[in-house]
Amino acid sequence: MKAAVLFETRQPLEVADVVVANPGPREVLIRTRAVGVCRSDLHFVDGTYPHALPAIPGHEAAGVVEAVGSEVRTVKPGDHVVTCLSAFCGHCEFCITGRMFLCVSAETRRGKGEAPRLTLADGGVVNQMLNLSAYAEMMLVHEHACVAIDRDMPLDRAALIGCAVTTGAGAVFNTTDVSPGETVCVVGCGGIGLAAVNAAKIAGAGKIIALDPVPEKRAIAEKLGATHTFDAMAEGVVAEVVELSKGGVDHAIEAVGRPQSAATTVSVLRRGGTATILGMMPLAEKVGLSAMDLLSGKKLQGGLMGSNRFPVDIPRLVDFYQRGLLDLDTIIAERLPLDRINHAFDELRKGDATRSVITFDA
CATH class of the missing domain: 3.40.50.720 (NAD(P)-binding Rossmann-like Domain)
Known part of the structure; x- marks a missing residue:
């Protein structure tokens, strides 16, 4: 698949070939349809916040489920989903006290002894950023990093709910x-x-x-x-x-x-x-x-992340949009293909635009 990879901070992202693994027992493979360009990504791209490299940024996304692991119960192939960076385990102290957005359990990521979710064509590891790495044609995530939404919801607008609107x-x-x-x-x-x-x-x-x-x-x-x-x-x-x-x-x-x-x-x-x-x-x-x-x-x-309980909050926000209460159309400044990701970051640095959205062909 094609993905925008950050190899070095303060340098343009490179659209490169990346190999995505097959889904494990609790994992969901998603075909990405839209990704918002968020200032949080810019902090990592510009080196203000540290992250292991190379990595694929992008965390405000929506797409369609391609395949699921053997133990996945929350979504199925064909579902339209919104992803959320605040993946949760479901049984730590934060989760069981209703503060899922504070969960930092390693259970939602692959362990050190397991094959990585993302690799370069030469086999080198690509680090997954914020549990998602959405500037890519596919995402492989834990099932508790996405939620199914109404299929009538436009996915370019649904993507914004994953971060900006949830927050x-x-x-x-x-x-x-x-x-x-x-x-x-x-x-x-x-x-x-x-x-x-x-x-x-x-x-x-x-x-x-x-x-x-x-x-x-x-x-x-x-x-x-x-x-x-x-x-x-x-x-x-x-x-x-x-x-x-x-x-x-x-x-x-x-x-x-x-x-x-x-x-x-x-x-x-x-x-x-x-x-x-x-x-x-x-x-x-x-x-x-x-x-x-x-x-x-x-x-x-x-x-x-707006103190979210995203499996409940995101479908409600979708409903707000569909009822005409939440205006997502006005927030989107432009829609761009993946190869213009660096232009989108340049616009974000200027501070004049509201939200650029990277879209992928259906």
């Missing part, structure tokens, strides 16, 4: 549990931030304030449900948000991964408000609350 909408529905009428501020209007804006509208939030330096992204946020938008880099923007929300917002969600954005997220909170950080910041960075913030009852938390 952004999950931050609203699961991590922060926004109540109707509460105020929400979303910092950053990329794919994740726009999904959070859309979800806040679905949740019945009152004022939904979106911050981004790109006017086009602010316009999209307004289309998806933002009641007010501001240039995130403008002088005095924090004061404007605090004034507009009459003392600060109930929930602020950071969806960029920059220290300045995290600081803004904390600064726009009202007394008792909660800041949720979704973006992948440089590993040496820290986010904190001042003594006065703590005395004011403010809270700061992370939101890994």
Whole structure:
């Protein structure tokens, strides 16, 4: 199969021939149909976050099941599926307490003594990234890394649910549990931030304030449900948000991964408000609350993958799309073939586009 392989950080990916193994007992072989180009991949491509190389990035995907292992019970050949990087074992402490997104069990990956899932044509090992490696014509994953969805759902839009929407909408529905009428501020209007804006509208939030330096992204946020938008880099923007929300917002969600954005997220909170950080910041960075913030009852938390229970959440998000509540069409900026993956990353580095999607022929 063809796959976009990262051989060296800060260098273009190479579309190369890769051999995918036959599925093991708990594994699912998926023919990839669409993959979103997410900033999380860019962190690994640019070397900000470490990963064993060579590797195939890509983790926001949808496709069709080709074959399953002997013990697979959750999907079958022909099923349309969305993948999710937060593969779970199902029986560790995190899983049985309902926090499957925190599972780090090695059971969902092949062991050291087993043949690798992915190899180069010369036999060299290709490391699987984030349990998926989706910039490839095929994916071989644990059955608890995918979920079947309605076959009427367009797969190029379904792919976005695998990361951006699960993370952004999950931050609203699961991590922060926004109540109707509460105020929400979303910092950053990329794919994740726009999904959070859309979800806040679905949740019945009152004022939904979106911050981004790109006017086009602010316009999209307004289309998806933002009641007010501001240039995130403008002088005095924090004061404007605090004034507009009459003392600060109930929930602020950071969806960029920059220290300045995290600081803004904390600064726009009202007394008792909660800041949720979704973006992948440089590993040496820290986010904190001042003594006065703590005395004011403010809270700061992370939101890994939208605190998802993806086998339940993803079909529900598909249903939201099919009912016209979740707008995925507006988020997609362009659809590209696999050989233009490096162009998609260049556009992502510019920061102007919302979401590029790599699509494969049926």
